Amino acid sequence: MVWDVLDGVLAGAPDGLDVLDIGGGTGGSAVRIARRGHRVTVVDPSPDALAALGRRAGEVGVRVEARQGDLTDLGQVVAADSADLVLCHGVLEVVEEPGAALRVLREVLRPGGRLSLLVAQHHAAVLARAMAGHFAEARDLLTGTTAAPHRTARGRTGRRFTVEEVRGLVTDAGFEPVATTAIRVFADLVPGSLLDLEPGASAALVELERAVADRAEYLPLAAQVHLLAR
Ligand SMILES: C[S@@+](CC[C@H](N)C(=O)[O-])C[C@H]1O[C@@H](n2cnc3c(N)ncnc32)[C@H](O)[C@@H]1O
DSSP: OHHHHHHHHHHTOTTOOEEEEETOTTOHHHHHHHTTTOEEEEEESOHHHHHHHHHHHHHHTOOEEEEEOOGGGGGGTSOTTOEEEEEEESOTTTSSOHHHHHHHHHHHEEEEEEEEEEEEBHHHHHHHHHHTTOHHHHHHHHHSOTTSOOOOTTOOOOOOBOHHHHHHHHHHTTOOEEEEEEEOSSTTTSOHHHHHHSTTHHHHHHHHHHHHTTOGGGGGGOSEEEEEEO
């Protein structure tokens, strides 16, 4: 469903876009976008991830620029006003100050550019823990502060956001949200055995996910929320 949204942005640029994938890791998104003729730069602190990105890009014969760096000091590796599209997928959860990080991304984006932001959603984590039988952990998450990293009885950490929180952060950083999409409302709750046994079940699940992706009432159930902002 993220790609349903991003494809619209990418398709509207026949001359290609300058795309920055911050925390782009091993390049799954970057290589997919580069294959469509866009100029992609990945910035990531992990040298191992960047090496894997280089191999992945080489295998399919595309060029992706890889720079080692961190979202918090992005200005040292990427020029201001240099990107038409910034991807920040699965990264806001791990930075110290999400609001400050988004303001840094605002500086990098050209006027009229787009931010593609994908974050873990708080309420779904509570539901998933309960469905897995980890009731005390679900309770810990329920009462924890959503915008701060969570530490549970099993020692897991990672920040999650409610839809209101992420929209507030994005708006405070100077962006205007243009689309909010629910990602993986059901997929993480369905036992894999059901998908394996029932012919066509996986495709039907994808269609179901697509049918609820832009329905606001399903956003609090989504494992992740995707925001497109300008
Ligand atoms: C969950 S992975 C997401 C990878 C990719 N964006 C994706 O959606 O598949 C998080 C990535 O963020 C990177 N990362 C961690 N801390 C970061 C920071 N402070 N600034 C930028 N990237 C960071 C990690 O190295 C890792 O590649």
